[in-house]
Amino acid sequence: xxxxxxxxxxxxxxxxxxxxxxxxxxxxxxxxxxxxxxxxxxxxxxxxxxxxxxxxxxxxxxxxxxxxxxxxxxxxxxxxxxxxxxxxxxxxxxxxxxxxxxxxxxxxxxxxxxxxxxxxxxxxxxxxxxxxxxxxxxxxxxxxxxxxxxxxxxxxxxxxxxxxxxxxxxxxxxxxxxxxxxxxxxxxxxxxxxxxxxxxxxxxxxxxxxxxxxxxxxxxxxxxxxxxxxxxxxxxxxxxxxxxxxxxxxxxxxxxxxxxxxxxxxxxxxxxxxxxxxxxxxxxxxxxxxx
Amino acid sequence: xxxxxxxxxxxxxxxxxxxxxxxxxxxxxxxxxxxxxxxxxxxxxxxxxxxxxxxxxxxxxxxxxxxxxxxxxxxxxxxxxxxxxxxxxxxxxxxxxxxxxxxxxxxxxxxxxxxxxxxxxxxxxxxxxxxxxxxxxxxxxxxxxxxxxxxxxxxxxxxxxxxxxxxxxxxxxxxxxxxxxxxxxxxxxxxxxxxxxxxxxxxxxxxxxxxxxxxxxxxxxxxxxxxxxxxxxxxxxxxxxx
Amino acid sequence: xxxxxxxxxxxxxxxxxxxxxxxxxxxxxxxxxxxxxxxxxxxxxxxxxxxxxxxxxxxxxxxxxxxxxxxxxxxxxxxxxxxxxxxxxxxxxxxxxxxxxxxxxxxxxxxxxxxxxxxxxxxxxxxxxxxxxxxxxxxxxxxxxxxxxxxxxxxxxxxxxxxxxxxxxxxxxxxxxxxxxxxxxxxxxxxxxxxxxxxxxxxxxxxxxxxxxxxxxxxxxxxxxxxxxxxxxxxxxxxxxxxxxxxxxxxxxxxxxxxxxxxxxxxxxxxxxxxxxxxxxxxxxxxxxxxxxxxxxxxxxxxxxxxxxxxxxxxxx
Numbered sequence: 001x002x003x004x005x006x007x008x009x010x011x012x013x014x015x016x017x018x019x020x021x022x023x024x025x026x027x028x029x030x031x032x033x034x035x036x037x038x039x040x041x042x043x044x045x046x047x048x049x050x051x052x053x054x055x056x057x058x059x060x061x062x063x064x065x066x067x068x069x070x071x072x073x074x075x076x077x078x079x080x081x082x083x084x085x086x087x088x089x090x091x092x093x094x095x096x097x098x099x100x101x102x103x104x105x106x107x108x109x110x111x112x113x114x115x116x117x118x119x120x121x122x123x124x125x126x127x128x129x130x131x132x133x134x135x136x137x138x139x140x141x142x143x144x145x146x147x148x149x150x151x152x153x154x155x156x157x158x159x160x161x162x163x164x165x166x167x168x169x170x171x172x173x174x175x176x177x178x179x180x181x182x183x184x185x186x187x188x189x190x191x192x193x194x195x196x197x198x199x200x201x202x203x204x205x206x207x208x209x210x211x212x213x214x215x216x217x218x219x220x221x222x223x224x225x226x227x228x229x230x231x232x233x234x235x236x237x238x239x240x241x242x243x244x245x246x247x248x249x250x251x252x253x254x255x256x257x258x259x260x261x262x263x264x265x266x267x268x269x270x271x272x273x274x275x276x277x278x279x280x281x282x283x284x285x286x287x288x289x290x291x
Numbered sequence: 292x293x294x295x296x297x298x299x300x301x302x303x304x305x306x307x308x309x310x311x312x313x314x315x316x317x318x319x320x321x322x323x324x325x326x327x328x329x330x331x332x333x334x335x336x337x338x339x340x341x342x343x344x345x346x347x348x349x350x351x352x353x354x355x356x357x358x359x360x361x362x363x364x365x366x367x368x369x370x371x372x373x374x375x376x377x378x379x380x381x382x383x384x385x386x387x388x389x390x391x392x393x394x395x396x397x398x399x400x401x402x403x404x405x406x407x408x409x410x411x412x413x414x415x416x417x418x419x420x421x422x423x424x425x426x427x428x429x430x431x432x433x434x435x436x437x438x439x440x441x442x443x444x445x446x447x448x449x450x451x452x453x454x455x456x457x458x459x460x461x462x463x464x465x466x467x468x469x470x471x472x473x474x475x476x477x478x479x480x481x482x483x484x485x486x487x488x489x490x491x492x493x494x495x496x497x498x499x500x501x502x503x504x505x506x507x508x509x510x511x512x513x514x515x516x517x518x519x520x521x522x523x524x525x526x527x528x529x530x531x532x533x
Numbered sequence: 534x535x536x537x538x539x540x541x542x543x544x545x546x547x548x549x550x551x552x553x554x555x556x557x558x559x560x561x562x563x564x565x566x567x568x569x570x571x572x573x574x575x576x577x578x579x580x581x582x583x584x585x586x587x588x589x590x591x592x593x594x595x596x597x598x599x600x601x602x603x604x605x606x607x608x609x610x611x612x613x614x615x616x617x618x619x620x621x622x623x624x625x626x627x628x629x630x631x632x633x634x635x636x637x638x639x640x641x642x643x644x645x646x647x648x649x650x651x652x653x654x655x656x657x658x659x660x661x662x663x664x665x666x667x668x669x670x671x672x673x674x675x676x677x678x679x680x681x682x683x684x685x686x687x688x689x690x691x692x693x694x695x696x697x698x699x700x701x702x703x704x705x706x707x708x709x710x711x712x713x714x715x716x717x718x719x720x721x722x723x724x725x726x727x728x729x730x731x732x733x734x735x736x737x738x739x740x741x742x743x744x745x746x747x748x749x750x751x752x753x754x755x756x757x758x759x760x761x762x763x764x765x766x767x768x769x770x771x772x773x774x775x776x777x778x779x780x781x782x783x784x785x786x787x788x789x790x791x792x793x794x795x796x797x798x799x800x801x802x803x804x805x806x807x808x809x810x811x812x813x814x815x816x817x818x819x820x821x822x823x824x825x826x827x828x829x830x831x832x833x834x835x836x837x838x839x840x841x842x843x844x845x846x847x848x849x850x
Binding site: 343392426445 | 723728729732
């Protein structure tokens with residue numbers, strides 16, 4: 001029988017990872033909601049940011065949190081570049097083309113990383129990598145807690161940005177109705193560019209803050225994109241609040257299923273939930289049915 | 292008059308919008324009936340209910356004596372009611388011949404026979420020269436003709452035309468009217484929704500007027516032109532009633 | 534028409550003669566290319582012709598691999614027969630999946646996601662199923678037993694793979710000229726218009742998935758007999774799915790020759806490079822994958838119909 005402290009510990013770990021997943025999924029769902037593009041390379045953008053952060057730490061002893069001042073603008077720019085060079089040209093193509101082209105970007109990033117770093121798992125050791133704070137029956141791992149706090153702050157900041165700022169409102173208008181937004185003067189191509197860049201930056205932020213406690217290889221992106229896709233669908237594609245709830249849910253499900261059921265079934269369980277949701281509530285657990 | 296199509300007490304609601312309420316009318320053999328009404332009156336919803344895209348919330352639809360309420364669209368098509376779409380939905384990557392032949396395959400199972408049949412239909416609507424052109428390369432009128440041919444190829448006893456004249460230039464409208472007349476003369480009944488009143492007034496023997504999802508008038512084109520209810524429904528659009 | 538037939542027969546003759554001049558390494562590359570072409574053509578039935586963009590075909594591939602292997606190991610049934618049993622099983626699973634998915638009107642990217650999920654669930658189950666040896670996988674013994682689909686040399690595998698591709702091309706061409714194939718195209722282009730043309734779209738989609746699934750299973754059985762090792766990590770992962778998609782989309786979806794062209798280019802060249810005696814093979818292989826990724830993006834942006842459309846354009850010009 002599993003003790004209560006172990007369960008609490010697992011729930012805490014689920015909360016922390018779930019927050020990071022939520023941030024990754026929000027980047028993905030923002031891009032989909034606005035541009036209607038399913039970005040299969042999204043998880044590999046997380047991976048790319050992990051490698052950049054890793055290199056900055058190894059070569060310049062830059063702490064992953066400090067490296068954000070480089071990583072975030074860099075990936076905003078990378079997102080913009082990717083959009084202009086590739087994504088922009090397929091916005092009006094069918095979904096199958098979206099999937100294949102972004103799969104091409106995924107393969108590009110994966111093989112580039114493999115060429116540069118090889119396939120082995122790599123990690124860094126910061127001063128706080130193994131530190132934890134004992135609170136009652138549980139130990140709070142600091143690196144994970146930090147990643148969760150930053151992720152949640154970023155999710156909050158994004159939500160405020162989308163609701164309060166003029167640009168944020170333009171993004172939401174374009175997501176709701178592209179033609180309508182264009183008619184009332186929204187510069188739709190610019191909004192698409194910015195949304196894609198923001199989505200990429202969200203992936204990069206998540207990638208950077210998990211470096212202190214995660215190992216990176218060219219192949220870790222697959223795990224992230226699967227989770228992001230599932231979370232985005234659970235939350236209702238395009239919904240920021242839904243993605244947050246979905247991220248936490250998947251974090252908990254993952255933590256608890258590794259506790260009670262075989263860890264190798266974790267993905268299967270996540271997908272079984274996903275299939276059930278898609279069949280019965282295709283607009284997501286937390287989304288609303290469209291009339 | 293034996294009823295080919297009969298719609299009785301049909302209602303359909305979308306969320307807070309009552310798109311159709313208690314709609315009752317019929318189409319007889321070899322008859323051309325028009326459905327008119329201002330934008331949002333429920334014309335296209337009515338078509339969608341008749342052709343099985345939506346099941347009505349209440350009421351019955353019978354076709355050739357069979358109760359088809361709630362049937363899937365392809366079954367209704369096979370029983371003999373074929374519709375065109377308001378916004379022409381050509382199979383973008385398929386040729387004109389392929390598109391029409393898919394309709395023909397409904398009645399003729401072998402490809403050679405269906406091809407011959409489809410070519411005959413293309414001849415009838417004046418698209419034979421375009422047989423190998425892909426749907427996406429067609430002009431507006433060609434798309435409308437293709438829609439007509441696709442529906443006609445399924446061998447219907449009732450043809451439902453959704454805005455076949457909309458978006459056409461006046462001479463093209465004349466061509467379309469003549470074409471529909473020829474088809475009807477071949478023994479096919481026609482139910483026609485039309486925003487271009489000229490077309491529907493000239494084609495139809497009888498017209499059903501919809502407003503806010505209800506039948507507000509029914510009768511010959513002549514009797515309706517001066518009907519105050521019809522004029523009121525079209526208020527603001529009355530100029531087009533000429 | 535007869536010119537095309539002559540060209541086809543010439544290509545077939547050249548392919549049949551290839552083992553006479555090719556060494557074992559090159560022959561392996563040919564087999565990999567043919568195997569990829571077959572898989573791509575099988576996926577193409579659902580994705581290319583009927584527009585049902587499944588991302589879960591690894592499931593059917595895995596069923597084929599495990600069915601023929603388990604029937605051989607447990608019942609002594611020759612894989613020549615076992616592969617047909619696998620195809621039937623995969624076809625049934627495909628039909629069941631399609632019925633569920635279409636019953637709830639799951640379309641587009643959601644369809645892609647559900648099928649991907651189905652394959653992931655299957656992998657999770659396979660990893661935890663002791664009877665099929667879980668994640669450890671199953672090793673078949675190398676031997677010479679033609680009656681049981683085991684050969685010591687590569688040539689027989691090559692001819693089997695070639696026969697499979699030829700059969701699959703013929704099936705595709707037959708499909709293109711059949712009522713069912715026309716219905717597939719109608720469903721792909723526009724479901725509402727297809728229904729309005731009298732096409733039972735649910736039925737057409739279900740048949741497309743079932744047929745494509747059954748055909749894909751044969752590839753899984755071939756994989757097991759050729760590599761003599763299967764595990765959830767080799768046959769139930771995204772890799773086979775990726776092979777099918779790359780070949781089909783690069784060559785030209787919804788055509789009988791496009792997937793062959795794309796597969797030969799992508800999978801065949803990759804395998805050939807892997808076996809060339811470079812000083813740093815690893816870098817060359819990864820580098821070539823990098824080039825492929827860029828090619829994939831460029832081709833899909835500028836030639837959305839695939840490489841096969843190049844040939845068509847020049848023929849018209």
